[in-house]
Amino acid sequence: MTDTGKTPSSGQYAFPRTQGTDVIVIGAGLAGLLAAAKAVRAGAKVRLIAQGWGQQIVTPGWISVCDRADDDVIAEVRGFAALHPDHPYALAGDDAVVRGLASFCRLAEEIGEPYEQRTKDGHNLRLITMLGAIQTPLAAPQGIAHGDLTGFSESLLLVGFNGWRDFYPEMAAGNLQQQGINARAIRVDLPAGARGWDLYPAELALLLDQVDARNMIIHQIKPHLSGVDKIGFPAVLGMDQHLEALSHLSEQLGRPCFEIPTLPPSLSGTRLSQKLRGWLLRRRARVQIGHPVLRGIMQERRCVGVEVGALGHNNIFHADHVILATGGLYNGGIQSDETGRLWEPVFNLPVMAPPGEGRSGWYEDRLLHEQGHPIHRLVGLRVDSCMRPLDASGAPMLENVYAVGHLLAGFNPLTDGCAEGIALATAYKAIATALGLKKI
């Protein structure tokens, strides 16, 4: 925990003069990664510092921008933002939503982790879950996006593995049938070499990188293909050879094969994180994962550097701009304690809290309450349209610190179906503002 009482001064630090602009990004979720990549592309010197990988390694992996939109998603976002001027979408602007998403998809394509949207009509996908519910994000990793059920009226085959604890295709098929979707389930034996009682999705995926292992599965599925138009698997189809595995299965089985996101960890999020890390390192960005940023070093209303915790002694890095993408209550960007105190640990920025005494107004009485829990929507930072944090009176507090993603108040990432859209839009807006990029 940091000293959250006062802001330290910079007097005692003499930063070496360097050429170029120093951008420090704190946090390695979607927002931090996109901000770091955009800054690298814009020619800045980038240091990405994070305590751990962001939420993409536990989420289903898809990109929710406005899940409830029935038709044009961006039009829906635009309409919504017009009515809710304090919502992060309204603050970032719909241009940032479009460009942030496009920017992310280009990057993902470049690193070999393509994300797909439905067609060019800007409508949401219709994807199935392990339980047989339908989710409607705008984009998803290719293997998952292939499961889009829009306009699909034929037959699904869901494939599980005997003796594998993480997928129950009968349960999904039954619930899909209830919703009028023609689905049935089969189970095949695990490929030889699979370990017994605690086989994790990543281990199974590494096994399925191998052609032999895939052939063992293909061989078992072939007798069940009559009347099948599309085949769903748990999202373990390969790790390093994921795209090859996907096309190999689809070719051999003669039908499109797709993935259904598993319980955490998310393989698509893990692959994305690893490949983006490589991409950043190859472009001479510094990437420090596993290090806490203890505090910002202030010079009046500017942050001139950050202090980073490390074994032995802490390090101090110079900053021209800081992108604060530390996440919300889950990721540690906002902390909480038993008395109901909520705080932002790096800059001690003011955190919006739900009304009521202590923790009394944080949660509803049922976990899956229709409205979601107040804490998710109401807790967070307020920012201006440049993503600069605001004080209680609504004035920007710091000149060169930009808060993005789950750290922001005003949306519920678990119920609003817009978590990734906001991460990408606000990260894009922040970096474009910081570096004075024209396309905004």
Next chain:
Amino acid sequence: MSAQSVDVLVIGGGATGAAAVYDLARRGLRAILVEQHDLATGTSGRYHGLLHSGGRYVVRDPETARECIDENTILRRIVPFSIEDTGGLFVATPADPADFPAKWVQACADAGIPVEAITPAQARAQEPALTSQITAVYRIPDGACDGFDMIHGFIEAARAFGGDVLIYHRVTGLIREGDAVVGAHLEDTRTGEKRTIYATCVLNAAGPWCGVVAGLAGLDVKIKFDRGAMIAMNTRWVNTVVNRLRPASDGDILVPVGTVCVLGTTSVITEQPDDYRIEAWEVSKILNDADAVVPGIRLGRALRAWAGVRPLYEPPEAGNGDAIGRDVKRTFSVIDHQQRDGVRGLVTVVGGKLTTCRLMAEKAVDVVCQQLSHTRPCTTAAEVLPGVKTNPHRLDHRLHHLEHGETPGELICECEMVTRPQLEKAIAAYGDQPVALDDLRRDLRLGMGPCQAGFCAYRAAGILQQAKKQSSADTTRALHDFVNERYRGVRPLLWGHQLRQLYLDEMIYRRTLGLDQLAAPEEPSHD
């Protein structure tokens, strides 16, 4: 509607009822136990896990203390699988009354509770997390007890002797014929099906519901409901039971049980036998009091909070009618309604401690036998449960089985190490009856660890669906019920780490699974 006839009908599937049906069966009587929910759903299942040595009661209530130390010794022998020999410490701090330890040591000697004085340094060598501010500390033979395992043990033993058990059956009426109770009307709480059981004697072991049951026969048994909250911390902060050496009060025990450490308790008089609320002050109080003995525990990760209702009963002749909470003695009473009210065929047993459940059963069954003129004496204290291995419970049993067992099967609940074969066996034990995931939790500790079922709920639901060959809709409903049940216990503790855990669980249920989009249960589950 069906009817059957037995010698004795036991009402209540807690520790006392379970021990009683075992005792009855062992004495050769045809006995059946009925329970309105699952076994151990009431006070016994909402227990802190402390196998009392009696030290906590010895000054104010030496009679209960003596019962505790005797039963402590007996239970270690007859149900060893459910007891871990953790030992106990009584620790005094500068905040506690200085004259209390001497009084306490004398009282222990009088009650026959073996106590060993040790130095603070010895205590801290044994339990390094203890405070450095120790003014006096003693070793005492406390233990940790898994109440679920013990109750299941008694039930299996009862069955081995011909006893029977009917869960999810609520008593809707007692049948009176003149001045005798001759049986009960029951309703299956899941199907609504009615049945009647005729019995020569009914043993009312319904805990907080004793008054309600007696009322069905037109009799008055006044119970005080004393609500107590407990909190499970995510690891065993101590490996020895730690008691605060002061007059019994709120927040003075830490019990290492299973993989967690249970902190307790509070004492709040309430009006309802099933008032399981936990107020914010109770959480703060429990954490702060524990922190005085184990500094830093307040900032640790609290997994789950729950409350139980102690049924307190003071016989009118005790002349202590206005006593409340901790001032009501924890000894138990057996009410012979023939003697007291002139109504044959009904005996009520109430009060006491989980540690003394066997003794309560013995004394109650003695009265039942008297009414039945049945002369076989009680042998439950002398004999180990049939078929029981005499090894005491050890924390690493499940891990050992996983790593060295022949075919352990998939690990479904990683926190509590519950495997697929264990689940399938537990499901099969219900036969044709419906099974809730929460039933399996009580059977196996499913979902009781750090993630509070975030990961295992889906897996267990899938296995349940396969095993019962039930529809996805039914399975999804079972999943909803379990998720809500687990949430109730986490909700008082949502800050810091456990808040982050719940965020992950909610993310899994809403986004990865989409459970919120599939039909929710039509009515909230019981509890």
